[in-house]
Amino acid sequence: MADSGFTRPTLPQLITTIRTDLITRFGADTALAALRRNDAEVYARVQAAAVHTVYGYIDYLARNLLPDLADENWLARHANMKRCPRKEATYAAGYVRWEVTIPGIVVPAGVTVQRDDLVSFTTTAAATSAGGVLRVPVVCDVAGSAGNTDDGLTMRLASPITGLTSAGLADTIEGGAETEDLEAWRARIIERWYWTPQGGADGDYEVWAKEVPGVTRAWTYRHWMGAGTVGVMVANSDLINPIPDDATVAAVQAHVEPLAPVAGADIYVFAPVPHVVDFRIRLTPDTEEIRYAVVAELRAMMLRDGVPEGTLKPSRISEAISIATGEYSHELLSPTTEVKIEKAEIGVVGDIAWT
Structure with a gap:
């Protein structure tokens, strides 16, 4: 049960309690009452099962009455009460650009364009080439961060258009985000309480x-x-x-x-300015798996400590390295002094040199 100071009895404990109470009230012989087919035994087991179910429901309610332990469905109810709906996934949008020599080439709305990994995009409005450039607005067909595309990546037409080469270039295709993580949503709801x-x-x-x-x-x-x-x-x-x-x-x-x-x-x-912090580490034992674990711990540490106007202390960095799975010992060669994060910055893990 949720931490309320109440301990939920187990099913065997309930059977024993009810059986003892029935035998006492009926004044029955203890040895006879212990028989499996005795009325008191049957009543005890049936009533204990019913009471155990009720305790289970009370346990379920106790866990869901507050948002910190609530199940997803109940969390939605808490969110509605606080006007804090879950953030849905968003679609990345931007442009695909072609450099052309022929003016007047038209790309209509509804044309499919694909990345090399087969993630598809659809043009949202017609565009006409002019001044040697054709820039067509597109939106990703799949919601989420998968649609975000680095500038300059190749984008190919699914169907040919007269006068236009198949391959174009991505141009500021961004804004895609995943559905809000359940625990991040829970934290926002609890923040509304505070x-x-x-x-x-x-x-x-x-x-x-x-x-x-x-x-x-x-x-x-x-x-x-x-x-x-x-x-x-x-x-x-x-x-x-x-x-x-x-x-x-x-x-x-x-x-x-x-x-x-x-x-x-x-x-x-x-957006903040990234304060990139490079590291030099001598690791024992030094394997690819342990290096990967160290990098993961350093990034988690940076999320905690690399906040605006925060300070990255060498001892905290060493602590993060020490808790990496498989690490036995290490020497932090850089940084050896405190790293100050400025007001409009956040820390980002940069290059790691393994000495």
Whole structure:
């Protein structure tokens, strides 16, 4: 049962308790009452089973009455009460670009374009070549981060278009995010319990920013661009690249502005500057598996400690390395002094040299 100070009796304990109570009340002979087909034994087992089911339901309710232990369905009820719905997956969108020599080539809406890994995109509006360039807006057919595409990657037409080569290039295709992780959603709901909206206090901006898909962390800065302005810095919890793309930053700006006080200040939403920290480590034993485990622990440590205006201490770095699976001993050769993270920065693990 949820930690409430009450211990749920087991089924054998319930049978024994009810059997003893029945025998005592009937005044039956103890030896006779112990027979399997005795009425008291049958009553005890039937009633104990029923009571055990009731205890199970009470246990289920106790676990779900508060959001910290609630099942997913109950968590949705808590979220509705706090106006904190789960963030759905979003579709990456951007452009595919061709360099052409013929003006007037038209790519209509609804045309399918594919990456080399067969992730498909659909053009959302017609576009016509002009000035040697054809730039067509597209949206990914699959929701989630899989649609985010690095600039310059090859994008191929699924069907030929007269006068246009098959291969184009990705151009700022971003903004795709996965459905919000269950525990991240739970943390936002619990945050709503702790933080009562105050119509524009520091915490309000952070809560509003984290309502946007792709954002899990936010910081508020008063007078960011002068008196009467508010800065909101946003990031995600990706262990490799916690810096959100421009589309996500723009989505936060568009989401926060209508929620801010009517007479409020100018709002500036921005992504942090990555403070890249390189490491030199002498590891014992030194294997690929242990190196991988060390890298994973360093990235997890950076998520915890590499926050704005935080400090990365060598002892904390060594602790992270020490808890890596398989590590026996190590020597941290760099950094050997504290690393200061500035106000608009977050820490990112850079190159690791294995000495």
